[in-house]
Amino acid sequence: MALVGKIIGYTELLSSGKVIHDILRYQPHDIASISPDKIHSFDLLSGRLGAVGSTIIWQFTHEGKKLTSKEIIEEIDESNHKIVFKMVGGEIVEIYKAFTTTFHCETIDGKEIGVVTIEFERPNTIVPYPTSIMDYFSALLKELDDHNTRP
Template sequence: MGLRGKESKQIEIKCDDNLFFEVLRYGLSHVSKLSPETIQGCDLVEGQWGAVGCVICWNFNCDGKENVAKEMISVIDEKNRLMEFKVIEGDMMKAYKSFVSTFQSANNTVTWTIEYEKTNENVPNPTSLLELLAKITRDIDINHQAIPGLAANN
């Protein structure tokens, strides 16, 4: 079992790919309203919403445990509807030396890819975190019309 890994998951969505990208680019502050069972809070710590370099603090529930993670948006590719988030602080850093999640929306499918390095071999692969991203994706797909200004684009 290696310490470094990469896992992906595809989730079919009904909403438009561009709209989904817009929600994750400009509507992150609304995600706790769209997926309240999973996300309890999402706050901008530094920078501007939807910009490379901004830092976001997430309060979320995974495997029945409350967690906090600070992420930085490290890549935004509008042409390919792709964003990359790098965890820089928080509970996840106890188990992972590095953790990067990337999403891309295309052809009514969202693909999440996580790349990570575990702190030791006893740390399980982050399958539950990938499932958490899939759940959030499904919640956004179902509830995205609750974001003012974005629903009109659907």
């Protein structure tokens, strides 16, 4: 029996969705200087920066632990400021059978909203829902937004 799940988080943004999308797609190496307590480094292993099919590695801290995530950019949609990362290596996919993160932006009631969707498969019921990872991504989006709206 598959234990597939999806969690969606919403973060109100003061900057535009395009700004956040462009950082995630074209300037991910800058995130380490914007949020050094969360992201330590970004490396492009194969492909082109911000291109579908590219393989990347993030070094980051989550819940006090230094972790690594190897990901493939699965999809990009400029019109919805959307980028999809599929984890293929690192500590998180040692816990979850599958793990995909989608970042996109939408306008709701006249406000710009950053939306993070995590789709995952747990190997058994002992493995928790990745709510702490969602909290991490929501906080990271807020830090990226704050960085781009400072006077």
